[in-house]
Amino acid sequence: TEFVSANDLSSLMDVSVNDVIKVCMQLGMFVSINQRLDAEAITVIADEFGYNVEFITSEDEQALEDTIADDEADLIERAPIVTIMGHVDHGKTSLLDYIRNANVTAGEAGGITQHIGAYSVKTEGGRMVTFLDTPGHEAFTAMRARGAKVTDVVIIVVAADDSVMPQTKEAINHAQAAGSPIIIALNKIDKPGANPDKVREELAQMNILVEEWGGKYQSQEVSAKTGQGIPDLLEKVLLEAELLELKANPDRQAVGTVIEASLDKGRGYVATVLVQTGSLKIGDVVLAGAHYGRVKAMTDHRGKKMKEAGPSTPVQLLGLDGAPQAGDKFLVMESEREAREIASNRSQVQREQSLRTRKHITLDEIGRRL
Numbered sequence: 461t462e463f464v465s466a467n468d469l470s471s472l473m474d475v476s477v478n479d480v481i482k483v484c485m486q487l488g489m490f491v492s493i494n495q496r497l498d499a500e501a502i503t504v505i506a507d508e509f510g511y512n513v514e515f516i517t518s519e520d521e522q523a524l525e526d527t528i529a530d531d532e533a534d535l536i537e538r539a540p541i542v543t544i545m546g547h548v549d550h551g552k553t554s555l556l557d558y559i560r561n562a563n564v565t566a567g568e569a570g571g572i573t574q575h576i577g578a579y580s581v582k583t584e585g586g587r588m589v590t591f592l593d594t595p596g597h598e599a600f601t602a603m604r605a606r607g608a609k610v611t612d613v614v615i616i617v618v619a620a621d622d623s624v625m626p627q628t629k630e631a632i633n634h635a636q637a638a639g640s641p642i643i644i645a646l647n648k649i650d651k652p653g654a655n656p657d658k659v660r661e662e663l664a665q666m667n668i669l670v671e672e673w674g675g676k677y678q679s680q681e682v683s684a685k686t687g688q689g690i691p692d693l694l695e696k697v698l699l700e701a702e703l704l705e706l707k708a709n710p711d712r713q714a715v716g717t718v719i720e721a722s723l724d725k726g727r728g729y730v731a732t733v734l735v736q737t738g739s740l741k742i743g744d745v746v747l748a749g750a751h752y753g754r755v756k757a758m759t760d761h762r763g764k765k766m767k768e769a770g771p772s773t774p775v776q777l778l779g780l781d782g783a784p785q786a787g788d789k790f791l792v793m794e795s796e797r798e799a800r801e802i803a804s805n806r807s808q809v810q811r812e813q814s815l816r817t818r819k820h821i822t823l824d825e826i827g828r829r830l
């Protein structure tokens with residue numbers, strides 16, 4: 461069964477449902493007999509009765525795992541997905557903007573750039589690189605907390621006329637915790653006060669030794685103002701990507717991650733998603749977190765219509781019945797009915813969970829006032 465109620469759980473453990481509810485109350489959870497329980501609640505309750513719970517992966521997680529089982533012969537190289545992190549004002553946005561605007565092909569010129577949270581560019585050598593345009597490690601961490609692993613390479617920006625700052629360190633810590641390779645961009649090299657060696661020294665002091673100094677970290681002096689060094693930075697990203705041997709199978713139903721989603725007055729729910737494997741097509745039935753729908757239209761970050769999006773391609777899609785959360789997985793399903801069922805079950809669980817949390821807070825509040 462897809463979901464477990466207090467009643468189901470009691471019969472699984474062969475105890476009375478009243479005992480389960482009693483234990484729930486002792487744990488501060490107020491559940492009714494047929495209320496669906498989330499994974500955490502099930503684990504905690506079962507533990508009280510001396511049971512360990514083994515969760516069998518749900519359908520979408522299974523689909524993601526299936527990507528590993530793709531036939532080697534079906535895999536093709538995919539573009540690296542890059543996140544830029546660093547201290548405020550060190551130039552993350554400027555760098556993202558420069559790269560997006562410099563790598564415009566003739567056909568695209570004139571297109572209005574939309575902010576869609578992710579974009580792909582073609583390098584001078586003709587290869588693709590995808591950037592997540594959700595700067596700041598909050599977005600990165602929030603997605604990781606939801607189990608999404610989207611970034612292949614992290615660029616840490618440090619302004620060469622400044623120093624390694626607290627947020628630089630935090631960003632490095634986050635990238636290391638995620639196991640993502642790091643490339644250092646020493647930005648603002650055009651400024652008269654730039655002293656990249658001072659920054660390299662500070663990085664060395666925290667065990668980030670750059671290649672020029674015999675370490676393992678690639679680094680590149682750049683200017684997001686003049687563009688100096690940016691093609692070299694992209695080449696270094698591709699070099700790092702080659703070591704990772706990033707591959708995916710384009711000939712299967714798409715699986716990926718939601719980058720952001722919102723309600724647009726004119727167009728309905730708009731979601732930016734990143735296809736990680738397979739190809740997403742117009743008309744596909746998509747399940748994304750607690751929402752579903754048929755893909756009505758897809759566009760890239762310049763508003764250009766797309767019919768199909770392969771691995772490592774970010775797209776903005778129309779057709780979902782709500783806004784999934786950043787970091788939610790999405791996948792294409794055969795059956796619209798099944799997608800609708802799973803989505804509605806998930807939204808019900810979300811509603812019940814938020815109700816319970818609210819109740820819980822209310823009781824605490826009363827307790828404090830007493």
Ligand code: GDP
Pocket residue numbers: 546547548549550551552553554555595647648649650651682683684685686
């Ligand atoms: P963020 O907070 O990391 O996104 O930093 P921004 O991209 O907003 O940049 C902060 C300030 O530094 C802005 O005034 C930019 O114009 C400036 N800036 C960013 N990169 C460079 C650069 O390479 N050279 C110079 N001279 N200024 C830069």
Ligand code: MG
Pocket residue numbers: 552553554595
């Ligand atoms: Mg910024």
